[in-house]
Amino acid sequence: MNDKSDAASDVSAPRPSTSGLGWEEFSREVVDFFASIKLAMFLFIVLAMTATIGTVIQQGERPETYVQEYGEEAYRWFLRLGFTDVYHTWWFTGLLGLLCVNSLTCFYKRFPSVWRSMRHDKVSVSLSFIQGMKQQTTLALSQPKETVAEGLVRLFAEKGYRVLAKSDPGEVTVYATKGIMGRIGAHVAHLSATVIVLGGLLGSYYGFQEFGVCLEGQTYHIPRGNFDLRVDKFWIDYHENGSVKSYNSTLTVIDQGTPTMTKTITVNDPLVYKGIWFYQSSYGDAWDQIEAARINIKDKANDKILATVDLEWNKEKAVDGLPLKMKMTDFVADFAFNSTEKKVFSKTAEHANPAIRLAVDERSSVQSTPWVFYHYPDLFEIKDSAYQFEFIGYQPKKFTGLQIARNPGINMVWIGCTMLVVGMTLSSLIYHRRLWAKIIPGESGVTLHLGGTTHKSQIDFQKEFKKLTEKIQAKTSS
Amino acid sequence: MMRSLFLFDMTFWLYLAALGLYVAYLFAKRPAMQMAPAGHPIDNLEDRDGAWATQLGQVATLVTVFGWVLNTLALTTRAFERMEHSGTFAPWSNQFEAMAYVSWAIILGYVLLEFRYRIKAVGAFVVGIGFIAMGAASLLPYRYQTAEPLVPALNSYWIYIHVSVTLTSYAAFAMAGGLGLMYLFKERAVNRGIESRFYAAFPDLETIDELGYKAIMLGFPLLAFGIILGAMWANYAWGGYWSWDPKETWSLIVWLIYGAYIHARMTRGWEGHKAAIYAIFGFLMVIFCFWGVNFLLSGLHAYA
Amino acid sequence: MTDQINQASAGTAARRGPPRTVVVLAAAAILGVMFLVVWLQSSKYEPLVVGKQAPDFQLPDLNDKPLRLSDYRGKVVFLNFWATWCKPCREEMPSMEVLYKNFEKDGLVILAVSIDRVTTKKEIPPFVKGLNLTFPVLVDSWGQTDKRYKLMGVPETYIIDQQGVLREKVIGPRDWTRLDNLKVLTQLLKPAEKAASLGAPPQETPAL
Numbered sequence: 001m002n003d004k005s006d007a008a009s010d011v012s013a014p015r016p017s018t019s020g021l022g023w024e025e026f027s028r029e030v031v032d033f034f035a036s037i038k039l040a041m042f043l044f045i046v047l048a049m050t051a052t053i054g055t056v057i058q059q060g061e062r063p064e065t066y067v068q069e070y071g072e073e074a075y076r077w078f079l080r081l082g083f084t085d086v087y088h089t090w091w092f093t094g095l096l097g098l099l100c101v102n103s104l105t106c107f108y109k110r111f112p113s114v115w116r117s118m119r120h121d122k123v124s125v126s127l128s129f130i131q132g133m134k135q136q137t138t139l140a141l142s143q144p145k146e147t148v149a150e151g152l153v154r155l156f157a158e159k160g161y162r163v164l165a166k167s168d169p170g171e172v173t174v175y176a177t178k179g180i181m182g183r184i185g186a187h188v189a190h191l192s193a194t195v196i197v198l199g200g201l202l203g204s205y206y207g208f209q210e211f212g213v214c215l216e217g218q219t220y221h222i223p224r225g226n227f228d229l230r231v232d233k234f235w236i237d238y239h240e241n242g243s244v245k246s247y248n249s250t251l252t253v254i255d256q257g258t259p260t261m262t263k264t265i266t267v268n269d270p271l272v273y274k275g276i277w278f279y280q281s282s283y284g285d286a287w288d289q290i291e292a293a294r295i296n297i298k299d300k301a302n303d304k305i306l307a308t309v310d311l312e313w314n315k316e317k318a319v320d321g322l323p324l325k326m327k328m329t330d331f332v333a334d335f336a337f338n339s340t341e342k343k344v345f346s347k348t349a350e351h352a353n354p355a356i357r358l359a360v361d362e363r364s365s366v367q368s369t370p371w372v373f374y375h376y377p378d379l380f381e382i383k384d385s386a387y388q389f390e391f392i393g394y395q396p397k398k399f400t401g402l403q404i405a406r407n408p409g410i411n412m413v414w415i416g417c418t419m420l421v422v423g424m425t426l427s428s429l430i431y432h433r434r435l436w437a438k439i440i441p442g443e444s445g446v447t448l449h450l451g452g453t454t455h456k457s458q459i460d461f462q463k464e465f466k467k468l469t470e471k472i473q474a475k476t477s478s
Numbered sequence: 479m480m481r482s483l484f485l486f487d488m489t490f491w492l493y494l495a496a497l498g499l500y501v502a503y504l505f506a507k508r509p510a511m512q513m514a515p516a517g518h519p520i521d522n523l524e525d526r527d528g529a530w531a532t533q534l535g536q537v538a539t540l541v542t543v544f545g546w547v548l549n550t551l552a553l554t555t556r557a558f559e560r561m562e563h564s565g566t567f568a569p570w571s572n573q574f575e576a577m578a579y580v581s582w583a584i585i586l587g588y589v590l591l592e593f594r595y596r597i598k599a600v601g602a603f604v605v606g607i608g609f610i611a612m613g614a615a616s617l618l619p620y621r622y623q624t625a626e627p628l629v630p631a632l633n634s635y636w637i638y639i640h641v642s643v644t645l646t647s648y649a650a651f652a653m654a655g656g657l658g659l660m661y662l663f664k665e666r667a668v669n670r671g672i673e674s675r676f677y678a679a680f681p682d683l684e685t686i687d688e689l690g691y692k693a694i695m696l697g698f699p700l701l702a703f704g705i706i707l708g709a710m711w712a713n714y715a716w717g718g719y720w721s722w723d724p725k726e727t728w729s730l731i732v733w734l735i736y737g738a739y740i741h742a743r744m745t746r747g748w749e750g751h752k753a754a755i756y757a758i759f760g761f762l763m764v765i766f767c768f769w770g771v772n773f774l775l776s777g778l779h780a781y782a
Numbered sequence: 783m784t785d786q787i788n789q790a791s792a793g794t795a796a797r798r799g800p801p802r803t804v805v806v807l808a809a810a811a812i813l814g815v816m817f818l819v820v821w822l823q824s825s826k827y828e829p830l831v832v833g834k835q836a837p838d839f840q841l842p843d844l845n846d847k848p849l850r851l852s853d854y855r856g857k858v859v860f861l862n863f864w865a866t867w868c869k870p871c872r873e874e875m876p877s878m879e880v881l882y883k884n885f886e887k888d889g890l891v892i893l894a895v896s897i898d899r900v901t902t903k904k905e906i907p908p909f910v911k912g913l914n915l916t917f918p919v920l921v922d923s924w925g926q927t928d929k930r931y932k933l934m935g936v937p938e939t940y941i942i943d944q945q946g947v948l949r950e951k952v953i954g955p956r957d958w959t960r961l962d963n964l965k966v967l968t969q970l971l972k973p974a975e976k977a978a979s980l981g982a983p984p985q986e987t988p989a990l
Contacts, residue, residue: 037741044738048731055724055775087722200720209717239564239627246630268634268715279717403717410719417706424699459595459688480827484820491816533805540809619925621934 035105043099050095054086088204096197103190114183123166123175130436130451134458135465139473142445145172151475152437155468161435174437183455185426188419195416202409209405215286215397219254222404225276228254232262234283234400247283249400275406282401287333287346289313289397293356295372296390297322306387313397316359323363324387330357331394335373344371356391431456435468448472479559479625485552486578490616492545493581493609499538500601506531508675526678535598542605543589549582549612556625564627568637573772574623576645577615580768583649584608591653591689599679600689603656611652614769636711644704644729648764650697651736655761657690661754687750690757691743698736705729724775728767735760830932832949836861836942837930841895841920844907849920851893852946858970859942860892863933866905867898871937874955875913881958881967882917888971889944892917897936899923943970 033039057078058065066075066084082089130136141148149165149172156163161176214220219230232250239245246266253261253273263271271278290313297307297319309319309326316327335355336347344357354374360382361367368382372391381388432455440447450469454461508528527535553569556578561567570579588604591597615623628637664686667677680686708726709719720726739756742748830837836859840850851859862878864871875894882892894917896906903923910919927933931940934953941950950966957963 037745040741041738041745044734044741048734048738051727051731051734054722055727055771059722241627243627244630245564245627246633267630268636268711270714277717279715281717405717407718410713413719414710417709421699421703421706424702428695428699457688457692459685480824483827484824487820487823488816491819492813495812495816533802533808536802536805537808537812540805541812544809544813619928620932624934 031105031109034101035109036102039102040099040106043095043102047095047099050086050092053083057083057086059087060085093201096200100194100197103193107187107190111187114180114187117183118180121164121175121177123164123173125173125436125438127438127440127449130438130449133436133451133453135453135462136449136451137465137469139448139450139469140442140445141448141472145439145441145446148172148439148446148448149174152439152472155471155475156435159464159468170440172439174435174439176435176437177433179430179432179455181426182430183427183432185423185428185430187423189423189427192416192419192423195419196413199409199412199414199416202412203407204409207405207407207409209403211281212402212404213286213399214249214402215289215399222276224406225274227256227260227274229278230254230259231400233264234398236283236398247280247400249280249402251278275408277405277407279403279405280400281403283398284349284401285333285351285396286399287349287351288331290328290331290356291395291397293328293331293391293395294393295326295358296392297324298388298390300381300386300388303388308392311358322387325361327359328356329359329369331355335371351396354391354394356394358389360385360389362386431461433461433464479556482552482556482559482625483623485548485555486612486616489545489549489552489578489581490609490612492541492548493585493605493612496538496542496545496605497602497609499534499541500598500605503531503534503538503598504602504676504679506534506675508678531679535601538598538601539589539592542585542601546582546585546589549578549585553578553582560625563625566628566633566637568641570641570645571628571632571637572622572624572626573769574615574618576641576768577611577618579642580645580649580652581608581611581615583646584611584652587649587653587693595685595689597681597685597689599681600657600660600686603660604653607652607656631715634711634715636707636714640704640707640711643700643707647697647700647704648768650693650700651732651757651761651764654690654693654697654757655764657686657693658754658757658761661686661690661750662758665751665754683750687753690753691749694736694739694757694760698733698740701729701733701736705733725767725771728763728771732760732763732767735763826929830930830940830948830951832951834948836940836946836948837927838946839922839927839930841922841926843918843920844910849893849918851942854891854893855946856944857889857891858944858967859940859946860890860967861940861942862892862894863897863927863931863936863938863940864894865897865936866902866909868936870955872909872913874937874958875915877956877958878917879913879915881964885967885971890967890971893920894918895920895922895927897922897925897928897933899925941966941970 061084063075066078070078078084082091086092131138143151149167152174153163153165156174156176159178161178163174163176166173166175208224212220214229214231216231216234219228221228230252232252234247234249236247237245248264248266250262250264251271252259253271261271261273265271265278265280267280270280292310292312294308294310296305297309298305307319307322309317311317311326311328313328313331316325318325330344331354332344332346333349333351333354334347335344335353337344344355347353355371357369357371359367359369362385366382366384368385370380370382370389372389373379374391374394377390377392378388433452434454435450435452437451438449440449450472452461452465506528508526508531553575556569556575557567560569560571570576584604585608588601588608591600591604660680661683664677664680664683666672667674667680668683705726708729712721712726713719739753739760742756743753828834836851838851840848842848851861860878860881864875878892878894882890894915896903896919898906898921900923903921906919906921922928931938937955939950939952939956940948941952943949949970961968
């Protein structure tokens with residue numbers, strides 16, 4: 001449970017008697033502090049707590065939202081402490097950095113002894129060392145010490161141990177070790193933390209994430225990649241029960257004027273070009289364009305419907321039987337008027353108050369460009385016109401929502417993740433255990449002192465030790 | 479969908495029966511009244527059982543195995559039903575199925591543990607949690623229990639690996655939580671010197687403690703792997719491998735909490751009592767991450 | 783120490799035999815019982831389709847008076863499931879009130895069951911008052927009707943005839959003032975239909 005075996009091999013250099021600055025002592029204290037488990041525990045808990053803040057308080061919202069929910073005073077504190085964007089504050093990044101320092105110092109402090117353990121085996125041990133172990137037993141065997149020794153070596157080797165034997169006058173010591181990879185695994189996992197954090201920081205500073213609302217048929221320039229992207233097609237597939245199954249966009253990359261790549265993307269299947277990723281993120285109804293609109297043309301005098309026409313976007317149409325030519329030129333989903341700039345714009349993306357602008361040509365004498373409203377058919381009258389226009393229906397144009405991103409740190413993050421998983425798995429499944437056997441010859445045979453320690457997993461090792469002991473007895477009694 | 483609901487229902491009842499039997503096992507008459515002394519190796523506790531206890535224990539185990547087999551059938555049937563209707567077949571695609579899967583994993587883990595260490599007393603605690611998971615699942619509103627087709631974002635092969643690995647880690651943490659509770663029960667008995675046949679079936683404190691530790695040692699890397707798989711999926715679906723969305727963040731929080739546990743175990747004084755409390759606390763955090771985030775916090779990830 | 787280990791192993795070797803027949807039979811019996819328990823209730827898995835008996839329930843109204851669905855046999859029941867947090871429900875309710883006012887005298891009763899849980903239950907009285915609803919509003923805060931009606935969301939409306947048989951299932955909101963939405967309702971409410979509603983196929987009747 002405690003790292004006893006580590007402590008045993010750590011007592012390497014004696015403390016120097018220092019005078020003067022005491023730098024050695026100080027630097028050791030610093031290393032000890034930064035490598036300490038207590039610091040690791042502290043950092044884990046503090047990171048956990050601060051991460052919680054970001055889930056309870058909505059991140060990245062407009063100031064009004066916070067003021068409404070928590071009040072002005074609280075919002076000011078949020079700003080001071082960075083609670084509105086916790087994960088990008090200097091102190092959160094600092095905590096992550098400290099975690100890296102912690103794991104690196106731990107590696108620096110503890111890995112050498114593991115390495116030494118791998119290369120130099122502690123074969124010579126005293127009898128009291130063996131007898132002091134948690135798992136130990138003493139057996140009286142009738143065979144000569146060489147046979148017993150050989151038997152042990154073979155048994156341990158069969159069980160996957162690496163075995164070393166040493167003959168001294170009067171006794172034979174057999175040493176077996178297995179599973180050091182488990183301890184190496186832990187160190188690999190520690191190193192991976194730094195790799196991941198570095199990769200994350202790299203991505204944060206040098207990467208980007210943007211969202212693009214794109215319409216079918218249009219080509220968009222991607223400045224960061226210096227190429228163009230054309231949306232050839234966008235469509236939605238449905239399940240039998242009417243719910244959305246998938247939505248897809250066919251995109252073509254046009255680099256220096258030549259189409260280089262075409263791919264149909266959908267959620268979970270993005271397009272990658274020159275390190276820039278294009279994701280199918282969402283879709284919706286465009287708020288500034290529609291496919292087609294249906295207009296009722298009414299006689300102003302008697303309010304009778306004279307004709308109904310379907311107008312396609314920005315295409316002029318001559319009305320049958322009437323001296324009219326019409327074209328739909330503009331659309332807003334939520335009509336609003338900016339009085340200072342004298343411009344019409346869409347207040348929101350919601351189709352709350354749809355309106356279209358018509359270019360009407362009556363008998364080539366009256367030209368008008370009225371706005372006609374879906375929810376308010378009789379709002380405005382066109383002077384000099386014999387007709388009233390009603391906007392009674394329309395086919396919205398779907399836009400495809402693309403997420404555009406690049407993350408230069410991502411490969412580093414994946415390497416770190418692999419290290420983490422491999423390291424953790426090794427650490428969990430493999431445990432470092434060692435056996436020592438002293439064979440001391442007596443009058444009628446030998447006395448075998450067998451002892452073992454394990455870095456982790458006491459009960460399993462206990463069982464293993466018991467089995468080994470039984471096997472040894474079984475072999476020698478036959 | 480009727481067939482899978484029928485089988486899930488049977489699983490619920492069988493787990494309830496198994497729990498009842500394991501509890502009865504603890505209360506059954508046994509001749510040897512002393513509790514396992516501290517530090518005593520994990521000898522066969524079955525030797526300490528009388529005829530009644532042994533038989534109850536065996537029936538309990540058998541019923542648990544039956545329950546698990548039915549759980550497997552239920553999940554498989556649900557997989558087929560999904561395949562028919564929507565082309566994907568992961569039987570852990572909504573909250574209900576995920577809970578049923580976690581139950582399945584907990585019970586599987588328990589059965590393996592029992593076959594290896596032969597401690598039936600653990601059954602009351604771990605099968606109890608498996609049963610509660612299944613029970614909570616059946617209490618979910620009907621619309622969470624159906625096999626409706628998946629939204630586009632979930633329509634990916636990633637659901638087979640990311641979700642299953644993460645859910646399995648939850649099961650491991652659930653087992654550790656149950657063992658932590660068992661530890662506290664036993665500790666109370668030891669401290670007050672209670673010697674009853676109920677506690678005679680318990681193994682010694684060190685064993686309970688170490689089993690809990692092993693469960694977390696299994697869950698911890700699994701959760702890490704699950705989170706990483708999630709990040710990889712997000713990288714293909716959402717434009718980035720990490721967006722600090724509540725579910726992602728809470729999985730990380732849970733991972734950090736257990737990370738602190740793993741490191742605490744190496745410090746003297748953190749085994750035993752403190753570890754047991756911690757394991758229970760960690761499990762409560764897992765429950766919040768699994769349930770609470772879906773229903774209480776909103777975000778990209780709130781798939782119930 | 784070795785002797786102890788030897789003894790223990792010997793003892794367990796004897797105990798670890800195959801479980802006795804009694805044990806296997808007991809487990810099998812439990813398996814059988816559980817199968818029966820579930821099988822006897824298996825009708826609850828069947829989907830609720832038109833032509834089946836509408837599941838009965840008992841819920842308190844806003845005055846805490848318990849009302850049962852079966853109390854309304856002999857009337858056409860418009861059973862609507864809603865919640866205070868559901869916007870389409872709020873939009874639909876006024877048309878339901880109009881429907882109620884027009885057809886109550888013809889034997890129509892509207893039962894609006896709210897599925898609000900404990901946390902939003904308190905919003906129900908102000909909601910009802912705000913829309914001036916006069917039909918009975920029932921509160922199902924424990925989800926009693928959820929599984930019985932296999933609700934997939936709110937609002938959902940179930941038109942039940944005078945014998946308690948489901949005649950129409952409407953998923954989602956509807957404008958209940960539009961005549962073409964009331965086809966089934968009007969058929970059921972016609973006096974001539976009342977006598978022949980059992981088993982007779984619905985005929986095309988002109989709108990009222």
